Amino acid sequence: METREILQAVKNGELTIEEATLKLKLEPFEDLGFAKIDHHRALRQNAKEVIYGAGKTGEQILKIVLTMSAHGDDNILITRMDENKSQVVQAGCEEMGIPYFYDGLSHVGIARRQKYNTGNGKIVVVSGGTSDQPVCEEAVLTAETMGNEVVRLYDVGVAGLQRLLSNLEIIMEANVIIAVAGMEGALASVVGGLADCPVIAVPTSVGYGASFLGLSALLSMLNSCASGVSVVNIDNGFGAGFLASRINHMK
């Protein structure tokens, strides 16, 4: 019930002033447009809410999944959930007849997964080495769950430019690019120089020694931001997938 309707109801005598005051007090944010935002969001982004699995038990995750499923949500996304927790969720879903998918590499689970494509173009996930794949896949599955066509372009590190350049067409046709790299993070700069779409750089904690858990890649990527590149947190594949989807759904 919107502010305007409450007011109308007061005017019509359908609501007493006390009832109306209470109504406004209990749902103060409808007044602020918040509810509308949330409504909007759900419609456009196709992701009700995302479950961050790291700080929760398998049972807690399952409970949220079942509640969301009962509300009719599909593409229920769970990130950073290890194998053990996933087994709890899987068992519970199976019992309730809820389809469930788990990717052991990226630790991403999806209940009631449904593939569809509502984006404007393709999202390309580029990465330099096989070790970055868990982060890449987190980005891929996040973006897919939110209704995007995603193209994987893995193992095209800057130390072997040929592989990258021989896939130039894929890069040129992308609507949004997610560049995932650990170690020196130079991939973001090179891709940023080739592409003319927004590039989201994801530093990874892959590496050793002076990579300092991703700090090297992070700094490197931040320093090449001049040409359409921006950066998300180290290993934050989800954040990159989410933002890429948002950009890919712009009107």
Place this chain on the structure above:
Amino acid sequence: METREILQAVKNGELTIEEATLKLKLEPFEDLGFAKIDHHRALRQNAKEVIYGAGKTGEQILKIVLTMSAHGDDNILITRMDENKSQVVQAGCEEMGIPYFYDGLSHVGIARRQKYNTGNGKIVVVSGGTSDQPVCEEAVLTAETMGNEVVRLYDVGVAGLQRLLSNLEIIMEANVIIAVAGMEGALASVVGGLADCPVIAVPTSVGYGASFLGLSALLSMLNSCASGVSVVNIDNGFGAGFLASRINHMK
């Protein structure tokens, strides 16, 4: 001359094999579609090339400006150019009858400035304090030069939520938001939670003590990337404006 044409010319005997080999060797990247990219870019982004003034003398900047102007470019953007250099450029431009604009706050100069709007929506630049204004204005002028309508929403820091919330409408209507903040950088998180468009966070070196020249704001912003927020380099107003324009011109 394209690959296909060169081949045709060889077939027709208009080019010897030696000439054709040389041609392909000298312009190898036409083959790769590079030239086309550059052509594309210019058309879409309306920014021929941006002059980074920090490492150049006034005379060097002037020379580039005159050359670009002679090629018919307008909206020639120069960033990080101090007052002294600008005076050299201004004098040179005046002599040649080239309109010239300089903003002393952001150290941005624009030759042959022309306002126009080819973007899909509005870019909103949000900032927490007056001290962040130089970075904000660099973002604003960059985005404007590239054909965007930009709305300024300054001095809406998170320590006084009222000011921010009473401008909620502006945030809700934005197509892209640039959130500029020094100190603790919380603004990006709060704005990121309110908006449902891409948010580009720009940490600034404003602050003292444990702000460590922008490191505090940078880390803070990176850690809130989960909900559609990405980050550019500290004080990189230009980078944010450039990326915002790119997103605002997506098809």
Place this chain on the structure above:
Amino acid sequence: METREILQAVKNGELTIEEATLKLKLEPFEDLGFAKIDHHRALRQNAKEVIYGAGKTGEQILKIVLTMSAHGDDNILITRMDENKSQVVQAGCEEMGIPYFYDGLSHVGIARRQKYNTGNGKIVVVSGGTSDQPVCEEAVLTAETMGNEVVRLYDVGVAGLQRLLSNLEIIMEANVIIAVAGMEGALASVVGGLADCPVIAVPTSVGYGASFLGLSALLSMLNSCASGVSVVNIDNGFGAGFLASRINHMK
């Protein structure tokens, strides 16, 4: 025995000069008022001494608990004690008929727990995410043990301002607020802007990537200290609870 009494005893011949010299030498700080401080403290703060469990064995902890209990202390607080050590303490307490409580989440144990309220107002513990709960509960149990009414306001992160704002009344009525947050730590700034009581910020090591084990939240919180916010060590729930209690018991 106080200085004045010793002197009187010397004058009266009840103490030889040698005895008096020794007395003053052995208890030099009675002279300085230290003993009185300690006496005072115990009365006011209701926490004889707190046992830091991390560097001690279960047996060592148990021994201290039994000694304190024998002296009639109640609300004997043990922090940072893992489950295994707690079992040792629990078994020993049960054998001696001493009531014992252990919270597995925050790793806090309390022997001879007694709830009471001697504070001036309410302490509110605010937190952004469920993962911060262990630190929150350490703060809550510490403050409760020292005689405070504590209100929990969890899961009100700045990325969803609605939840925070709809609990504004709780924040407005607080006498002291403890703001617990990992990641970007923006919660402290936002709460600090809303409240007009002292806010104690506790950065947590929750997060990943560029949160750098709590450094990001720590720096962020330090940079918002302008408006009544001060900071304790990363994950230091105990310290926050202790200080909050001290402030809440001021006369």
Place this chain on the structure above:
Amino acid sequence: METREILQAVKNGELTIEEATLKLKLEPFEDLGFAKIDHHRALRQNAKEVIYGAGKTGEQILKIVLTMSAHGDDNILITRMDENKSQVVQAGCEEMGIPYFYDGLSHVGIARRQKYNTGNGKIVVVSGGTSDQPVCEEAVLTAETMGNEVVRLYDVGVAGLQRLLSNLEIIMEANVIIAVAGMEGALASVVGGLADCPVIAVPTSVGYGASFLGLSALLSMLNSCASGVSVVNIDNGFGAGFLASRINHMK
């Protein structure tokens, strides 16, 4: 105008639904008690607003001072204002007959200064060396401006415990202590161990070499937070004075 009144006015036909909707939209936070907060604050804290001089010109500062003065405010506090700016403000104040005070050491200015004491007890500012004095004085002047009695206890570093211990009485009688120290910051720990009131630690950037612009003192102080000590930003004398005043005015 409160929600209930707006509803009554709608019922009475004194407001159209459109007018009422706008009213609720334009002043959404009145509903949440914001206005009351601000009102409250002014009454209790006796500091209308504080002017941060670092990012403003002398003229801008003067203008704010004159406006506040015209509204009848006294004790108008300006921090981080260098000598040159102060001269502009002073000249302007003199012209308008407004009493003006400036402390060159701490770079604090106060217009229409009025000494009064509404606090519960004394605030003691303790410091280890003469070089910390600018930060100390910022704290002192801030606290005094907000209606506190402040006691200075300078040059009592931990390397000479005698001086500190011979002033034990002052420390014992304090209601709030502000401990200011650069270099190793041990003062906060020692004072925290002696006092039984809240201690606000202010690390300063005084020092050289491995003091790393205050980082050493900051870390040191954070690590002694267990016993009633909390920390504000490096060199943040204002923040410490503000918080101390808030604690000293608690009911």
Place this chain on the structure above:
Amino acid sequence: METREILQAVKNGELTIEEATLKLKLEPFEDLGFAKIDHHRALRQNAKEVIYGAGKTGEQILKIVLTMSAHGDDNILITRMDENKSQVVQAGCEEMGIPYFYDGLSHVGIARRQKYNTGNGKIVVVSGGTSDQPVCEEAVLTAETMGNEVVRLYDVGVAGLQRLLSNLEIIMEANVIIAVAGMEGALASVVGGLADCPVIAVPTSVGYGASFLGLSALLSMLNSCASGVSVVNIDNGFGAGFLASRINHMK
């Protein structure tokens, strides 16, 4: 097929223009000399490709080894492969009759190992302590696999100059030196001062406390670069061995 040949074929009518365009598009880098580089490399460096074992399963490594072996490669080098993975590779190699060698200290595996020496001189690996040996051996095995004679000079730390100086002859005769050291990394400076050949410094993560996982040695080594010393990543024995081999094979 080279550009010139394609052109000839077009001229001769052996290729249609469409076929030729496709050919040039599909193999653009042959045009740039890339293929020749790769060919060159293999011939000169005697290391087809190196397998970085850290991010791969034993099965994946085995598969690559078998493929390379089937192409006739020998000296197939695998680095950073733990014991468990090695057992998988060993079993698979044995089954196929492929000779296999594994060094448990450095975690280096070599399939179809063949000792030979095509270098110009000797590579000397100098180290300060026994704990650095895993990194040393990674360098030694890498260099040997690439056709170098390698001399080990271990346990000659700078705190006991005698041992180092009594082996001066070995240092004087080296063609390239690899200096491996953790802790304070002073070895690189001392060796750099004695030798007149290129010195490659490898900081190791060996140490504790303020060695900060190799940072101390890294910074130390970078700061002595003036006299012919350069540095590779912390613990990067492979990189040092590879570069030393490259220098030792220069013409």
Place this chain on the structure above:
Amino acid sequence: METREILQAVKNGELTIEEATLKLKLEPFEDLGFAKIDHHRALRQNAKEVIYGAGKTGEQILKIVLTMSAHGDDNILITRMDENKSQVVQAGCEEMGIPYFYDGLSHVGIARRQKYNTGNGKIVVVSGGTSDQPVCEEAVLTAETMGNEVVRLYDVGVAGLQRLLSNLEIIMEANVIIAVAGMEGALASVVGGLADCPVIAVPTSVGYGASFLGLSALLSMLNSCASGVSVVNIDNGFGAGFLASRINHMK
């Protein structure tokens, strides 16, 4: 044989020029006094060589111990040796009838331990908390093994000055003090202010949060060096004990 003697022998024809050249080449450092240094050292310092156990297997340690024992050494010191390795050494020593001592707390082993005192005065090891004890004991056992009388003064942290001050006599009588502290490291400053003998500060990695593995204590201690305090590496109890012994044996 000294240079002069070699020359004499050449002159006398007792040595051919070839023999003399070889002699000078093989023993170059006898000329420089090195051998004498080593001889000296053993006599004065009573520590033949110390075995750093961290990078060695139990078997390797045992072998060195047996060799040294066979050379008649006693007080053979092994540091950083975990329980498992110690059991290997113990078994081997028992078999050979060599007395063996192991301290599980500090991970120090001593074969053929013999207590004696050749120092000038007492070494006092001061520490703030029980958790620092492993580092303290490493210092104590090192110093004792090298012939010093060592006094333990534990658990006298600066947050409870009374305990420290009531043991002032011990501090005043020390010849060298080793101050061990984690967290904020203030102990070194306070002790340095009280004592007038050299103070060796040992930061420990004890603590959590912003203690950053000992960095906080390290920086704190470095910043109080003005008054006779110097610092060794984090957790380096051995280094402190060794240096204290050296100072305590000065003539």
Place this chain on the structure above:
Amino acid sequence: METREILQAVKNGELTIEEATLKLKLEPFEDLGFAKIDHHRALRQNAKEVIYGAGKTGEQILKIVLTMSAHGDDNILITRMDENKSQVVQAGCEEMGIPYFYDGLSHVGIARRQKYNTGNGKIVVVSGGTSDQPVCEEAVLTAETMGNEVVRLYDVGVAGLQRLLSNLEIIMEANVIIAVAGMEGALASVVGGLADCPVIAVPTSVGYGASFLGLSALLSMLNSCASGVSVVNIDNGFGAGFLASRINHMK
């Protein structure tokens, strides 16, 4: 007046209990032996108090110098005093007929300088490069002022071992060594390995790039502490000279 005397006086009726209580209260630390300590110190160390010039004006320094001179002190040491301040002090001293010495390199001033030698042996100050000289001289002048014979051994960096080794005798005869080095700080390790007396390492901020204002040298030196080396703060020549003097005056 000692405790025992006060008690006697009370017994004798020469002091009332009130007088005695006050006496004990006002001079509590006489009881603890503090006064004796201070007396002791002056006698043994021959340095009344040292004036840290950095945070004081020339006038303030002069005033302290005159006061100390009036009390009959000689060898009044002032550190970190720039040329301008020194001129003020010099003028004032000349007026009063006080001999005054200033070293422009190290910024050290000495009033009423008197050379004498009460130490046990020689202090040797070793340094690697000419740029470290200001720090070296601060150490030299401090130690000389406190009654030590100091030997300078400059420009003996580890990159040219010859110079260092050809001065081996000086190093072998030292009673205490101060090793001053910037850049990689390896000098401390090499000297520590050669000498068998205490070595005090002083990292300097000399260098560029990855020397990070002395951090590189500091870490390097801390990591070689195993063999009798300890470290003071970056650029802290005074601290090293003071400690060296203390060690050189041990009984």
Place this chain on the structure above:
Amino acid sequence: METREILQAVKNGELTIEEATLKLKLEPFEDLGFAKIDHHRALRQNAKEVIYGAGKTGEQILKIVLTMSAHGDDNILITRMDENKSQVVQAGCEEMGIPYFYDGLSHVGIARRQKYNTGNGKIVVVSGGTSDQPVCEEAVLTAETMGNEVVRLYDVGVAGLQRLLSNLEIIMEANVIIAVAGMEGALASVVGGLADCPVIAVPTSVGYGASFLGLSALLSMLNSCASGVSVVNIDNGFGAGFLASRINHMK
């Protein structure tokens, strides 16, 4: 005079034993082969000694130059000498008729400059931006002074791969490459992937924000060391030029 000759002379009675002892004592390192090294060095490297101008006055530099010139040295190289110092040197050289060259960009001076080429191949200096030129030129002039042919390849940053790739031939023909880059330092990785000669990476302090004075480029470069790339200190153009020359003169 060599050891063998001294012995012969003793035998022949041409030298007394005392004379011979002195000779060996004064030049002890001739014995160790040091002198030969130094002799060798001079012959091969054609750089007697390099003058580091930063820590010296113009007069001191001039004096060294004149002394070296008097010994017949040419190509006397002075680095890090600002304009003012250079003018002093220039005046002095002119007076003595010594040819003198100064490059204001790189702050490099060369007295008695003589171009010649004794290297095996070409050294190529690659850089990404014009701001890196001072560091580049320091490398170029250093290498030229030491007898190398140097090719400049500037302004070929990775954000515009075309420029880099169209100069592929220069990179392929290099004998040693020096890759100079600030900001994200990706150039070293890309060049390292293309070239098959040793690549020396020089991070520069060019950049702003999160480039942290070259740290970003440094870490980035260290993390790409796997393929023949090693790193020297930030801004260390001299070190890179020196090492490149050494490699280019290998036999």
